[in-house]
Amino acid sequence: MQDFAQSFVLAGTLVLDADPALVQIVGLSLRVTATALLVSALIGLPLGAVLAIARFPGRGILVVLSNALMGLPPVVVGLCVYMMLSNAGPFGVLKLLYTPTAMIIAQSILITPIIIALTRQVIADLNEDYADTFRSMVVPVHTAIATLLWDARFSLMTVLLAGFGRAIAEVGAVMIVGGNINHVTRVMTTAIALETSKGELALALALGMVLLLIALAVNATASLLKSVEGRFAHA
Amino acid sequence: MPSVVSFPAAHEEALRHKHASPMALRVRHLAYQAGPTPILSGIDLDLTTDALTVLMGPNGAGKSVFLRLIHGLLQPTVGEITWDGQTLTKAIRKQQALVFQKPTLLRRSVRANLQFALGLRSLANRKERLEQALEEASLTDLASRPARVLSGGEQQRLALARALILEPKVLLLDEPTTNLDPASVLMIEQIVRRVRRQGVKVILVTHDQHQAKRLGEEVVFLHKGHVSEHTPATDFFSNPKSDAARAYLGGEILV
Numbered sequence: 001m002q003d004f005a006q007s008f009v010l011a012g013t014l015v016l017d018a019d020p021a022l023v024q025i026v027g028l029s030l031r032v033t034a035t036a037l038l039v040s041a042l043i044g045l046p047l048g049a050v051l052a053i054a055r056f057p058g059r060g061i062l063v064v065l066s067n068a069l070m071g072l073p074p075v076v077v078g079l080c081v082y083m084m085l086s087n088a089g090p091f092g093v094l095k096l097l098y099t100p101t102a103m104i105i106a107q108s109i110l111i112t113p114i115i116i117a118l119t120r121q122v123i124a125d126l127n128e129d130y131a132d133t134f135r136s137m138v139v140p141v142h143t144a145i146a147t148l149l150w151d152a153r154f155s156l157m158t159v160l161l162a163g164f165g166r167a168i169a170e171v172g173a174v175m176i177v178g179g180n181i182n183h184v185t186r187v188m189t190t191a192i193a194l195e196t197s198k199g200e201l202a203l204a205l206a207l208g209m210v211l212l213l214i215a216l217a218v219n220a221t222a223s224l225l226k227s228v229e230g231r232f233a234h235a
Numbered sequence: 236m237p238s239v240v241s242f243p244a245a246h247e248e249a250l251r252h253k254h255a256s257p258m259a260l261r262v263r264h265l266a267y268q269a270g271p272t273p274i275l276s277g278i279d280l281d282l283t284t285d286a287l288t289v290l291m292g293p294n295g296a297g298k299s300v301f302l303r304l305i306h307g308l309l310q311p312t313v314g315e316i317t318w319d320g321q322t323l324t325k326a327i328r329k330q331q332a333l334v335f336q337k338p339t340l341l342r343r344s345v346r347a348n349l350q351f352a353l354g355l356r357s358l359a360n361r362k363e364r365l366e367q368a369l370e371e372a373s374l375t376d377l378a379s380r381p382a383r384v385l386s387g388g389e390q391q392r393l394a395l396a397r398a399l400i401l402e403p404k405v406l407l408l409d410e411p412t413t414n415l416d417p418a419s420v421l422m423i424e425q426i427v428r429r430v431r432r433q434g435v436k437v438i439l440v441t442h443d444q445h446q447a448k449r450l451g452e453e454v455v456f457l458h459k460g461h462v463s464e465h466t467p468a469t470d471f472f473s474n475p476k477s478d479a480a481r482a483y484l485g486g487e488i489l490v
């Protein structure tokens with residue numbers, strides 16, 4: 001019991017002193033997940049919007065697929081990316097295994113379906129409103145997509161935050177493809193797992209606190225966006 | 236039994252020669268069905284370009300559906316719709332504007348809603364057009380307000396301004412003054428008169444008989460999915476031929 005209390009105190013000081021090891025780990029986590037989110041957003045937002053408004057053969061299958069892939073188990077993603085990037089795999093020559101890039105790839109694969117599926121829903125809802133007007137005014141498809149994405153931007157930021165939250169909290173995939181190498185691929189979640197297993201609770205707790213804070217910040221931002229949107233756009 | 240009153244052929248012929256820019260509508264054997272429910276049937280109608288057409292009829296008669304059909308937003312179950320002899324295409328629709336009974340505005344400012352419309356066509360003098368449109372709809376002071384927080388009447392005015400900014404040859408108005416105060420009604424009627432003078436073909440749906448008398452040159456009366464009357468406006472109000480129209484004008488409930 002006393003050990004725990006000590007660990008908490010130590011964790012608190014680590015956070016407050018901005019311990020260099022801690023800062024490095026948090027920094028890498030944020031960098032990896034932010035990059036993964038950027039990649040996923042660039043793919044997922046337009047694709048989700050297209051799925052929402054275009055009618056083409058195979059669309060239904062893609063919608064079901066993106067919905068199903070929302071629940072991809074991270075370890076499975078990790079395993080697949082591992083096989084692709086390992087020396088024996090098709091992309092082995094790129095020597096990406098155990099690099100931050102590998103982790104970015106894994107997290108992107110993990111959250112792109114989430115971004116696609118949630119974007120599709122948001123855009124489809126808005127399009128239900130806009131579709132007749134767009135058809136009446138003969139709005140070209142690309143303009144329609146751009147307009148819908150822009151006018152739904154607050155809801156879409158919430159979508160991105162959901163993706164961010166999922167990616168930054170994920171441990172299985174980055175552990176497998178990153179390898180949790182100190183100073184290279186050690187991120188918050190993998191560090192927490194390792195430190196806890198070593199019994200080094202202080203650093204684990206400190207990272208846990210930071211992770212929790214990030215989660216809180218993400219949620220706070222999301223609800224803030226909701227209220228801003230309410231004030232801005234809707235009657 | 237739908238009775239169809241067309242203008243004399245000679246009259247139409249004369250018009251075709253004039254043929255400024257507006258478009259004439261020709262509807263043949265039109266029927267529209269939503270699932271198993273017939274909504275419009277047996278409609279034959281010719282609308283020339285030189286008269287403002289008021290489309291009247293009780294709730295549920297099919298007026299809004301008819302506007303969507305002739306604008307190409309709905310496909311007829313049977314029949315044919317042509318504008319100046321051409322079947323409905325995007326190119327035709329581009330020359331028309333429909334102000335919906337419940338207009339949808341973009342979740343943007345008033346100004347941005349008009350800018351969006353302007354961005355769709357390559358028109359000159361965008362800035363002047365924009366300011367003029369705001370002015371004409373008395374929306375200049377509200378220009379930077381989110382369109383969705385406008386009052387019902389302001390939204391209708393914006394919807395009309397957005398429709399007109401593209402200078403359509405055909406203007407389809409679905410009850411454009413339902414929620415408006417008397418001043419705004421007059422304002423919109425003035426706008427409608429102006430575009431009519433400029434040669435735009437206007438088809439206006441309204442339940443307001445006074446408005447219909449003020450603006451209408453001919454009346455098409457829809458009842459239960461049929462055209463039961465198509466006559467010059469003065470005849471319609473002084474001497475409605477169909478029982479349905481007589482009952483409607485007399486304020487009776489039609490079943």
Ligand SMILES: Nc1ncnc2c1ncn2[C@@H]1O[C@H](COP(=O)(O)OP(=O)(O)OP(=O)(O)O)[C@@H](O)[C@H]1O
Pocket residue numbers: 269272274292293294295296297298299300301336
């Ligand atoms: N998609 C649809 N599916 C089923 N029924 C429909 C559909 N669209 C319209 N209807 C029906 O068609 C009839 C005509 O509708 P429409 O909106 O054209 O009436 P209206 O003449 O414009 O009436 P109002 O004066 O109330 O606006 C109504 O009974 C309506 O319920």
Ligand SMILES: [Mg+2]
Pocket residue numbers: 298299300336409
């Ligand atoms: Mg209607």
